[in-house]
Amino acid sequence: MSNQAKLELDGKSYTLPVVIGTEDEKAVDVSALRADTGYITLDEGYGNTGACKSKITFIDGEKGILRYRGISIEELAEKSSFVETAYLIIYGHLPTSAELQKFSDLLTSNQNLHEDMKYHFEGFPSSSHPMAILSAMINAASCFYPDLMQGDRSHFDEHAARLISQVRTIAAFSYRKSVGKPIIYPKNGYKFTANFLHMLFSDPYDDYEIKPEVARALDLIFLLHADHEQNCSTSTVRMVASSQANLYASCSAGVCALWGPLHGGANQAVVEMLQQIHASGDDGSKFIAAAKDKASGKRLMGFGHRVYKNHDPRAKIIKKSCDEVLRSLKIDDPLLNIAVKLEEVALRDSYFVERKLYPNVDFYSGIIMRALGIPVEMFTVLFAIGRMPGWIANYKEIADDPKGRICRPRQVYVGQSLNSYVPMSTRK
Ligand code: ACO
Numbered sequence: 001m002s003n004q005a006k007l008e009l010d011g012k013s014y015t016l017p018v019v020i021g022t023e024d025e026k027a028v029d030v031s032a033l034r035a036d037t038g039y040i041t042l043d044e045g046y047g048n049t050g051a052c053k054s055k056i057t058f059i060d061g062e063k064g065i066l067r068y069r070g071i072s073i074e075e076l077a078e079k080s081s082f083v084e085t086a087y088l089i090i091y092g093h094l095p096t097s098a099e100l101q102k103f104s105d106l107l108t109s110n111q112n113l114h115e116d117m118k119y120h121f122e123g124f125p126s127s128s129h130p131m132a133i134l135s136a137m138i139n140a141a142s143c144f145y146p147d148l149m150q151g152d153r154s155h156f157d158e159h160a161a162r163l164i165s166q167v168r169t170i171a172a173f174s175y176r177k178s179v180g181k182p183i184i185y186p187k188n189g190y191k192f193t194a195n196f197l198h199m200l201f202s203d204p205y206d207d208y209e210i211k212p213e214v215a216r217a218l219d220l221i222f223l224l225h226a227d228h229e230q231n232c233s234t235s236t237v238r239m240v241a242s243s244q245a246n247l248y249a250s251c252s253a254g255v256c257a258l259w260g261p262l263h264g265g266a267n268q269a270v271v272e273m274l275q276q277i278h279a280s281g282d283d284g285s286k287f288i289a290a291a292k293d294k295a296s297g298k299r300l301m302g303f304g305h306r307v308y309k310n311h312d313p314r315a316k317i318i319k320k321s322c323d324e325v326l327r328s329l330k331i332d333d334p335l336l337n338i339a340v341k342l343e344e345v346a347l348r349d350s351y352f353v354e355r356k357l358y359p360n361v362d363f364y365s366g367i368i369m370r371a372l373g374i375p376v377e378m379f380t381v382l383f384a385i386g387r388m389p390g391w392i393a394n395y396k397e398i399a400d401d402p403k404g405r406i407c408r409p410r411q412v413y414v415g416q417s418l419n420s421y422v423p424m425s426t427r428k
Pocket of ligand 1: 045231261262263264266291292298299300301302303304305306307355357360361362
């Protein structure tokens with residue numbers, strides 16, 4: 001394997017160092033390219049750009065492998081919980097029982113929002129999308145902790161736990177606000193995911209009955225979303241963190257990036273697509289034809305991935321969990337049948353095969369969330385709750401790097417060259 005790359009430019013030859021990761025991922029280090037040659041690299045959409053070295057998550061998109069801190073997603077899904085996995089992702093190792101207890105205690109003791117935060121909820125129209133409320137409220141939460149504003153990082157553990165815990169409280173409050181119901185406070189006795197269900201669905205004098213299989217299915221969704229290396233939202237968090245903005249501001253930016261339908265918003269878009277197909281009486285074949293036709297502006301939502309050119313391993317786990325949840329809750333959802341049909345057809349269709357488009361994590365997660373009674377606008381919010389440990393770990397990696405530099409890409413300018421100001425009276 002070569003440890004140098006050779007480049008010929010303008011009749012001169014240059015040597016560029018090659019960096020090799022622990023799983024043999026190879027990169028040409030171009031950090032000195034502009035200084036040495038006057039050229040920059042151009043990679044619109046960053047499909048070939050390694051923006052950092054990271055120790056958190058490994059993905060092999062060709063083989064369909066996903067590992068957090070070296071442990072396969074399949075093993076974590078079977079044996080771990082969201083909270084334990086969050087610890088693993090942030091701190092780099094599985095916790096001892098004392099470490100896990102301390103982390104859980106921190107989550108519990110930080111789960112209540114500052115009472116003054118409640119007034120912010122009142123200012124939003126009840127039709128607000130909960131992702132807008134979530135990002136605004138995470139940013140607003142930073143106002144209550146002056147140490148953050150002063151760049152003091154000595155309370156990192158507490159802030160990390162507070163964010164993981166409070167993003168769930170904010171999410172539940174924003175849901176209650178959107179349906180005009182009173183806010184339900186978290187209960188100390190409940191575990192992380194059961195507490196979320198309690199805050200979503202209990203009423204002041206009537207506790208929601210938490211079914212273990214429901215709590216487990218939701219916990220698994222959080223765990224499967226906990227990190228995914230340099231996706232759009234995580235890169236956004238790192239970008240903001242690189243300016244030394246605080247943890248809350250960085251993660252609030254991550255929520256905004258996650259919101260779009262090409263990223264975390266896809267879980268909502270999948271269910272809306274399935275509902276449309278169902279309502280139109282199409283068996284899915286018309287929609288597949290439209291998704292292949294660029295002029296239609298449609299895509300098969302929940303299909304395709306920038307990195308996975310094989311099955312998304314999370315999609316396989318979610319599909320199995322989806323079958324189990326629907327069976328256990330005795331739900332026969334016509335949307336599931338449409339999704340299964342779409343998957344079968346797409347996986348045989350040369351358009352999808354040639355482009356290596358497989359179901360991604362969002363294809364079945366929405367059907368589970370629907371079965372659990374979670375409204376469609378909340379789907380992306382649930383993704384954000386799950387992704388918080390990954391954002392925090394990536395923030396920590398940036399903040400802990402003594403050689404860290406602000407992220408500041410370059411561009412190739414293709415606009416107007418030097419031009420003159422034209423007075424209004426002579427403009428055409
Ligand atoms: N339906 C139909 N065609 C598709 C789809 C799709 N879902 N996804 C990609 N394609 C086609 C593109 O039109 C393009 O075709 P072409 O080569 O003929 O021009 C080709 O496949 C490559 O697609 P790109 O858009 O270049 O792939 P990119 O890596 O930029 O995008 C993305 C990846 C955004 C996930 C894309 O596959 C997509 O839009 N999928 C649907 C939305 C979705 O499910 N997003 C969730 C992703 S997972 C996550 O963020 C958690």
